[in-house]
Amino acid sequence: MEEEDIYTKDGTTDFRNNPAIKTKTGTWKACPYILGNECCERLAYYGINTNLVNYLKNQLNQSNVVAINNVTNWSGTCYVMPLIGAFLADAYLGRYWTIATFSTIYVIGMTVLTMSASIHGLKPICHENNVCHPTKLQTAVFFLGLYLIALGTGGIKPCVSSFGADQFDDSDEAEKKKKSSFFNWFYLSINIGALIAASVLVWIQTNVGWGWGFGIPAVAMAIAVVSFFSGTRLYRNQRPGGSPLTRICQVLVASIRKFRVQVPANESLLYETADEESSVKGSRKLDHTKQLSFFDKAAVETPLDRVKSSINPWRLCSVTQVEELKSIIRLLPVWATGIVFSAVYSQMGTLFVLQGNTMDLHLTKSFQIPSASLSLFDTISVIFWVPIYDRLIVPLASKFTGHKNGFTQLQRIAIGLVISIFAMLAAGSLELFRLDLVRKHNYYQVKNIPMSIFWQVPQYLIIGCAEVFTFIGQLEFFYDQAPDAMKSLCSALSLTTAALGNYLSSLLVKIVSDVSSRHGSHGWIPDNLNYGHLHYFFWLLAVLSFINLGFYLLVARCYTYKRPLNNN
Structure with missing residues (x-):
């Protein structure tokens, strides 16, 4: 091997800041530590996010609308903060040290949150009728921990996927082909963590206690940090390029x-x-x-x-x-079309959970499944579709499209946008059927009507399928189309669609609640959903998704992919 072929050609360095040697750094041998970090960090995040709406309702005594908006506002903040972390990574710290620094903040936030739910004097006092009355201090400590976590995600989320992709040299065709598969398996690791959170952690939070329910994610986050540092000697690092x-x-x-x-x-x-x-x-x-x-x-x-x-x-x-x-400007129209999709996705942590709370939660006569645990079917769908897409759909589609990855990145995103419309139609149809049952049998004051919560499974499965196409397609697209010195910033830009999607959902909930509850009516989303019209809200999102799809197709048709890099 000639001397110039020993080192990577994309400018990456090893942990000593020397040019990275191909055989000793990067590729799949470095990825397990990154994927392990992401799996544990996502377990921690979804361990909080998945059941947060129920904590706010039951422990902090908030109404449906207030709880929904607090969840979406926090979740949105988690996806805005990456702009800060991305800027620091690209400009000054590099991705490695940004992840390390913000992971520490994340662990501190998880610790504060666990203390707020387990230490006497910090956790809300609940009476025998399960009505809790938190003090201002208790509420403040809880939200302090919550938003420290949001800040911590700001340095991790925009950097981990890009850092993993950095392990594959774009100038080496053999390594470049593996990069697309990395994004698929990266998203799979996210959903393995989410699966554990939606099943085990939600059950613990509901049946054992919130102290344990928040404490276990805190430990998972600590494991994530250990996993990340364990691979230090194998990593390839991109130099920060200035502001x-x-x-x-x-x-x-x-x-x-x-x-x-x-x-x-x-x-x-x-x-x-x-x-x-x-x-x-x-x-x-x-x-x-x-x-x-x-x-x-x-x-x-x-x-x-x-x-x-x-x-x-x-x-x-x-x-x-x-x-x-120019690259950033060309990305913006595509970026804007991801906002409505993220608003659809955010319903899993809010209105899907509240809808499930009104249904029969029994898995067996003696065992009830928490409504938030239904999100595990979204995760199961992702875990099912990722290998199917990578191993079956891509080779099959390649024969028809002639594209080595089956579909272009923009085509992949479009398929997910189409599928997401059906998720909202399924959720709206289920709610219409549920309300019809309520009217026929006068179940208005019944907390859990005799209709199995597992009727919600299709809407979760459909969203999971849409994720595999749209979210993974966005990850790969924004990384691939970003300039070398702006990879983290463009990854953060793609994440802000999730933030704006959550904020859009909050805005829509507030608007429809205010408008629909005028003149003394219950409105679309009352505290007792049996008097509401939740299906109208789901259908509203379906209509917005359809309009968004039309705009996206126009944008994608006009988009020109980044020209090959000039290595001279």
Whole structure:
């Protein structure tokens, strides 16, 4: 093997900051530690998220609407915070140290949350009739722990998937082919953690106690940290490239300053560093594209751009720097279409649970299944479909599409958007059938009507199938289309669709509750759902999903995939 073939060509380094050696670092041998970290961290997250609406209702004595909005607001915050972690990772710390730092914050948050549910004086006092009256201090401590966890996710979520993908060299065709499979198995590890959370942890929270129910996820998070550090010697690390926001602003300012400058027809006349390496630390050079040509003005060199032979970065930017901004702009329309899908997905932790609370929870005569545990069928669906997709659908679809991965990333996302519509139609139809039973037998004051909760299984299974196509497709798409020095930022950008989806769900719940409960009516989502019209809300989401699908198809049709990187 020639000396230049010993090292990776994508600029990655080992834990000593030396060029990464192919045979000793990265690929699948480094991935088990990353996948183990993600599995345990997701077990911890879903151990809180899955049953949180019931904790807020029963332990903090909140109404349906308030509890739903608190869950979606917190969940949304968990998906906004990655913007902070991604910025720090890409600009200064690198993905490895960002994950390590924010994992510590995460463990502290889990510890505070466990204390709020187990230590006398911090946990709410409940009377014999199961009505709890938390003090302001108890509520404050609980939410402190909750939002420390949200902050902790900010450094982990945008970096772990990108860090795992960093273990495969894009410049090596053999390794590049394995990267697509990594995202499938990465998402599978998420759902193994979610499966344990939705089954074992929810049962413990409901039947043993919230102290144990929060304590076990705290231990899982500690195990996640240990797993991550165990693979340190095997990891490949991308160097941080400096502030991506500064580089974006420089292109914007330089373009505006030169709005009257003519862009030369010959693209080779645009400014680019003569060095083999890009001017952006940690990034390979990007080929010029003709789209969004206004920003090319920033790369047109004029006599005013040099001061004493040095380049003024606020007047002249390299082609690579300009293409970074173009890449981000091209991603935004695709990013926007993920918001409605995330709003649909968020129903599993809120309205699906509340709907299940009104049904017969008995698995056997002596054993009841917690309504939040039904989300395990979503997880089972994902665990079923990931290997099916990777091993059967991809090879089969490749024969018809000619694409090595079966579908393009945008096609994969579109399939999931279509499937998600049927999930809302199934949930709405079930609620309509449930309310018909309530009216026929006058079950309005019955807490659990004689209708098995397992009628909810189809809507969970359908959402799980949609996830495999849309969420995994988004993970791969945003990583693949991101510039080298903005991988974490673009992964965080994809995660913010989940945040905005949760916020959209909160907004819709508030609007329909306020509007539908006017004039003394119960509204769509009252505390007693037997008097409500929850199916209207599910059908509203189905209509929004259909409109969103139409917009997505227009966006996808106009999208141009990132051109191959120029390694010269």
